[in-house]
Amino acid sequence: MQTRKFRRVYVWELPVRFFHWINAFSITVLAVTGLIIANPPAILSNKEASDIYWFGTVRFIHFATAYVFFFNMIMRIYWSFVGNKFSSWRAFWPFNKKMWHNFLHVIKVDVFLANEKKPDIKDISIGHNSVAAISYVILFLLALVQVFTGFGLYSANAGWWLPKMFAWVVPFLGGDFIVRTIHHATTWLFILFTLIHVYLVFYHDWLEGRGEVSSMFGGYKFVCDERLKKLVEDEEIEAPVDEEAMEIIE
Amino acid sequence: MAIEKSVKETYYESIIKQGYSRRDFMKFATYIAAYMGLETSMIGQVAKSLENTFRIPVIWEHYQECTCCSESFIRSDHPIVSDIILDKISLDYTLTLMAASGHQAEAAKQATMEKYKGEYILCVEGSVPLGDDGNYCCIAGRSAKDLLIEAAEGAKAIIAWGSCASNGCVQAAYPNPTQATPIHKIIKNKPIIRVPGCPPIGEVMAGIIVHMITFGRLPELDGLGRPKAFYSKRVHDSCYRRPYYDAGLFAETFDDQNAKDGYCLYKVGCRGPMTYNSCGTIKWNNGVSYPIQSGHGCIGCSEENFWDNGPFYERLTGLAGFGIESSADTIGKVAAGVVAGGLAVHAVAANISKRKELKSRTSRGIQNEKKLDS
Numbered sequence: 001m002q003t004r005k006f007r008r009v010y011v012w013e014l015p016v017r018f019f020h021w022i023n024a025f026s027i028t029v030l031a032v033t034g035l036i037i038a039n040p041p042a043i044l045s046n047k048e049a050s051d052i053y054w055f056g057t058v059r060f061i062h063f064a065t066a067y068v069f070f071f072n073m074i075m076r077i078y079w080s081f082v083g084n085k086f087s088s089w090r091a092f093w094p095f096n097k098k099m100w101h102n103f104l105h106v107i108k109v110d111v112f113l114a115n116e117k118k119p120d121i122k123d124i125s126i127g128h129n130s131v132a133a134i135s136y137v138i139l140f141l142l143a144l145v146q147v148f149t150g151f152g153l154y155s156a157n158a159g160w161w162l163p164k165m166f167a168w169v170v171p172f173l174g175g176d177f178i179v180r181t182i183h184h185a186t187t188w189l190f191i192l193f194t195l196i197h198v199y200l201v202f203y204h205d206w207l208e209g210r211g212e213v214s215s216m217f218g219g220y221k222f223v224c225d226e227r228l229k230k231l232v233e234d235e236e237i238e239a240p241v242d243e244e245a246m247e248i249i250e
Numbered sequence: 251m252a253i254e255k256s257v258k259e260t261y262y263e264s265i266i267k268q269g270y271s272r273r274d275f276m277k278f279a280t281y282i283a284a285y286m287g288l289e290t291s292m293i294g295q296v297a298k299s300l301e302n303t304f305r306i307p308v309i310w311e312h313y314q315e316c317t318c319c320s321e322s323f324i325r326s327d328h329p330i331v332s333d334i335i336l337d338k339i340s341l342d343y344t345l346t347l348m349a350a351s352g353h354q355a356e357a358a359k360q361a362t363m364e365k366y367k368g369e370y371i372l373c374v375e376g377s378v379p380l381g382d383d384g385n386y387c388c389i390a391g392r393s394a395k396d397l398l399i400e401a402a403e404g405a406k407a408i409i410a411w412g413s414c415a416s417n418g419c420v421q422a423a424y425p426n427p428t429q430a431t432p433i434h435k436i437i438k439n440k441p442i443i444r445v446p447g448c449p450p451i452g453e454v455m456a457g458i459i460v461h462m463i464t465f466g467r468l469p470e471l472d473g474l475g476r477p478k479a480f481y482s483k484r485v486h487d488s489c490y491r492r493p494y495y496d497a498g499l500f501a502e503t504f505d506d507q508n509a510k511d512g513y514c515l516y517k518v519g520c521r522g523p524m525t526y527n528s529c530g531t532i533k534w535n536n537g538v539s540y541p542i543q544s545g546h547g548c549i550g551c552s553e554e555n556f557w558d559n560g561p562f563y564e565r566l567t568g569l570a571g572f573g574i575e576s577s578a579d580t581i582g583k584v585a586a587g588v589v590a591g592g593l594a595v596h597a598v599a600a601n602i603s604k605r606k607e608l609k610s611r612t613s614r615g616i617q618n619e620k621k622l623d624s
Contacts, residue, residue: 039565039579040517042502055498113596113603156484156526171473175554176484176524181578188582192589199593207604209611 006222011127012215016087019076020216026069027190030146033062034187066150073143086127092137094130103130110203121227124208132200135193142189149173149183261463262301265330275300278330285532286457287479299464306463307362307370309401310344313394314387314421314430315376317346318449319412325535326452345389356390363404371462372405372440374398374433377414377421381429398436407441407468408433411455413551416446416476423557434475441468444475446527448551453532454480476526485548486522488530491515509545519563520547527552 012020036058045052080089093099105123108114111131128136151162152169153176173179205212210222259267265275279297280290288296312320323331343359345351350358362370376394379386384393402408410433413419422430434442445458458477461469469477486492494500494514501509501518509515516523522530525548529540541548547563550556564577601608 040498040500042500042517043498045497045499049493049497049499052497052499056496058498059496111596113599115603115607156482157487168473175474176526177521177550177553177555177559180524185578185582188578188585191582192585195586195589195593199597203597203600207600207607 005225006210007225008220009126009223010219011084011086011221012219013079013083013087014219015075015079016083017216017219019072019079022068022072023076026065026072027194029065030062030069031187031190033058033065034184037062038184063154066147066154069143070147070151073140073147091127092133092140094134094137099130099133103134106131110200121224124210124227126221126223135197139190139193142186142193145186146183146190149179149186152179153183260301260304264305265300270330274330278328281328282331282453282457282460285453286461296460296464299466300460303463303466307366308343308373309359309362309370309405310373311375311394311397311401312345312389313374313376313378313398313414314428315412315414317375319375319414319455320344320346322449322452323455324452326456328456331452331456352390359401363401367404369406370404371407371409372401373409373411374415375411377418377430377432378436379421379428380431380436381427386428395436398433402437402440405440407443407462408437409443409445409458410434411445412450413446413448413556416444416552417554417556419448420557423555442475443468443471443477446476446481446552446554448556450552451480451528451532451534454528480528480532481526481552483526483528483530484523485525485527485529485542486520488528489522489542490530491542504545512545515542515545515547517565518547519561519565521550521553521556521559521562522548525550525553525556 037055040055040058043054079087080092085091094103102123102125106129109116109123110129125132148166148169151158151166152173155163155165155167155170158164170176170179173182201212204210211218211220215221262275265278266272270278276293276297279300280293283290283293283296286296343355343362345355348355348358376387378384378394378398380395384395387394389397410416414421414430415433418426418430418432421428422432432444434444443458445455447454454477457480458469461477461479469479472478472481474481486495489495491512491514494512495516499508499511499513500516501513503509504518509518514520520542522542529548530542533540533543549562550559553559560577
């Protein structure tokens, strides 16, 4: 029995990796500070209120991180027009046949854990699989909800035109009550996303052994040798991968 | 007719006639300018306008309400407010305060509506029930909806006093049996100033009227139709307990030491951070106090649906469709638990279902490991 030959393929470019980790970091900070703001812990102190500012600091961190989160998202949108095909907006566009074929495959094999008699190598996605791509589209929409409701709530105190541009959100939805509730509830959807996302990354790495986890650090994923030739024949990648990238890993 | 005579009087003339001195009048002009947030240099303009402007004819309608708005207005800090502003401006028709009653009162209203068509201000206190053909609120044998549409027809502008007229308030709370409806949802073709609050602050009400007299136009309104001068800041932003909030010092219950020390009421349900009003600056009862200063959290009475937005003494409000007791956090925790459980089941099932694949991979890996030259 022979082990398959794998090659390194550069999938996640540096800006994509930066985006991912800045995004992960800011979501974590935003969720933690957000939940603290929603229900602050009882910290007793015998100091005067004028000597303490921890809650104000937590709020400051939340607002500052919100800007990081927002501009990072803008950067990623830009990169989806100039980056490689794995980071392109086309990779997230759900309205084509190939995408839905792969979607059903992933649901069958990876979610409901069915075993295929004759696995087709082409069903293994090199970038995101379709289910993942759709989950990121949903995450993007949730991020928009947070940006709009968050800046909307912030706008009344803001001195800058950017958050003020979202001032219409509060009257549009009817008041701070409902905006705050939406902002708070959506935080939980981010938490649920994170649970599922991290689990599935580990799951794919564990089952397929293609460097799913490390790819978000180094940028490379392992792709079957035969697959690579096939891809070149089908002209699905632009040019033959250069010698250095062809470094064989066994 | 009495209306005609009084309308020809300027505000200043009425004030002097009432027995106030020029000095009292100037004090009032200064005081109201301060409440309106105007610079001291504007006091002259306020005084001049009150001297030269003829009384604006006003029809003050009362529908589904408790009259707390009128009560608040007549308890305004300065006697001139109740004496002159309310007394004189609402002379034409206000069924709770006017001397005339019955047919006489209705006739006075009709006369004003005809004579000052397109000029009078329509003040509305209370919401309008639309359920059962509007039969839940009838005045002089006609439904509130009828009366409102008729009175709004010739109005220059409409002021929706209080949360009832602005948002529907308590009678519009779920399930809203009478279909109590705020004014802006019925009248679409007139400028409407919404002055929410249950009741609104008397000085705010007076300030809005003086603004219209002084500048001859509506005050600047925000996205919800509220005057920006009084509703652009949250109660929280002008709260004197705000330093405790920033310091993270909170009352945990109403009977703990923190509450006695006057700490922030955020965790016992204060709605100050979500409520736009001037309570923190103008305060109530001649500037004596306001709810938070008296040790009770803000209930958000000037916000839409404040009555339905969960218990007043809890911070989190319920999510619609998930039952009364469930908050976003409870649902979130349960969902996270369900997801975590599901993932654990998936992990176990994956080990069982994919066992052949895993086994062959592991054995191939072990073979390769043995082939390593060491």
